[in-house]
Amino acid sequence: MQHVISVQNINKTYASGFTALHDVSLDIQRGEIFALLGPNGAGKTTLISIICGIVNATRGTVCADGHDIQADYRAARSKIGLVPQELATDAFESVLATVKFSRGLFGKAPNPGYIEQLLRQLSLWDKRDSRIMALSGGMKRRVMIAKALSHEPSILFLDEPTAGVDVELRRDMWNMVRGLQERGVTIILTTHYIEEAEEMADRIGVINKGRLVLVEDKTSLMEKLGTKQLRLHLQTPLQALPASLAPFNLALSEDGQQLTYSFDAQHENTGITELMRALSAQGLDFKDLHSKQSSLEEIFVNLVREQA
Numbered sequence: 001m002q003h004v005i006s007v008q009n010i011n012k013t014y015a016s017g018f019t020a021l022h023d024v025s026l027d028i029q030r031g032e033i034f035a036l037l038g039p040n041g042a043g044k045t046t047l048i049s050i051i052c053g054i055v056n057a058t059r060g061t062v063c064a065d066g067h068d069i070q071a072d073y074r075a076a077r078s079k080i081g082l083v084p085q086e087l088a089t090d091a092f093e094s095v096l097a098t099v100k101f102s103r104g105l106f107g108k109a110p111n112p113g114y115i116e117q118l119l120r121q122l123s124l125w126d127k128r129d130s131r132i133m134a135l136s137g138g139m140k141r142r143v144m145i146a147k148a149l150s151h152e153p154s155i156l157f158l159d160e161p162t163a164g165v166d167v168e169l170r171r172d173m174w175n176m177v178r179g180l181q182e183r184g185v186t187i188i189l190t191t192h193y194i195e196e197a198e199e200m201a202d203r204i205g206v207i208n209k210g211r212l213v214l215v216e217d218k219t220s221l222m223e224k225l226g227t228k229q230l231r232l233h234l235q236t237p238l239q240a241l242p243a244s245l246a247p248f249n250l251a252l253s254e255d256g257q258q259l260t261y262s263f264d265a266q267h268e269n270t271g272i273t274e275l276m277r278a279l280s281a282q283g284l285d286f287k288d289l290h291s292k293q294s295s296l297e298e299i300f301v302n303l304v305r306e307q308a
């Protein structure tokens, strides 16, 4: 698969002496939705700011759509749309003027038809003559997206796109992201919301303390790292776990009616057969059992905890 972005050995030490990124390398495939997950301060914004040419790396290179972000800044940047966390724009300008101006910044010829379609898609057309400062927070977010897409970029970065937005905007945003992907646009988003990555992304990268600790296809990540849990509902409640069951590290629910066994679904020997034998030897009957895959959230929390 062709790489639309290639990040190689990026290090970033801020003037304060703080190193926010340690030797980060990452390839983004054309047309994918890539979610960069990480806790506060992990280095997500720093990394995307470097890829977008807003912050200079201390070391390393970034290539966007075949252009080096430093040596060939204008060409690289014209391929990229960035929806930042904060809106930095002239509050006195109208929506339409702001979005048209953004397009002009990238040296693109005016295209009123495209801008109208974009504003309609983002439910901003009726507000096109409103001043930015008169808009609600959600509408300002929509303007940020319109600005980022004004020059028809082939790569779109969304930095924490749904932090603090309402359900309607969140839904519109994801519909738009899917529509863009169908048209071949590559999307990279940062998020704290694991369910967002789980729902939207094709691949997931986890960044923690400035290090990219994992990059993986979402489905295989969930299969590979996910432990499974087997829940057994007992026929008769237990007061305490019998000593013979200790090797299985079972969790007994407070009411004594449920036993939970965690196992590695990828492992050849899951230990389930042995567990069943041990339960039977203890004369423990159960009335129901079911198994459950861990969510990405559990995987993520475990990864970040391991690194702490």
Ligand SMILES: Nc1ncnc2c1ncn2[C@@H]1O[C@H](COP(=O)(O)OP(=O)(O)OP(=O)(O)O)[C@@H](O)[C@H]1O
Binding pocket: 014, 015, 016, 018, 019, 020, 038, 039, 040, 041, 042, 043, 044, 045, 046, 047
């Ligand atoms: N200009 C700067 N000077 C010094 N340190 C900085 C600067 N910008 C960011 N940092 C530090 O670098 C680290 C990474 O910050 P960054 O904003 O990239 O994290 P993040 O993962 O985007 O966090 P959040 O999810 O909170 O937005 C943080 O510890 C932050 O304090």
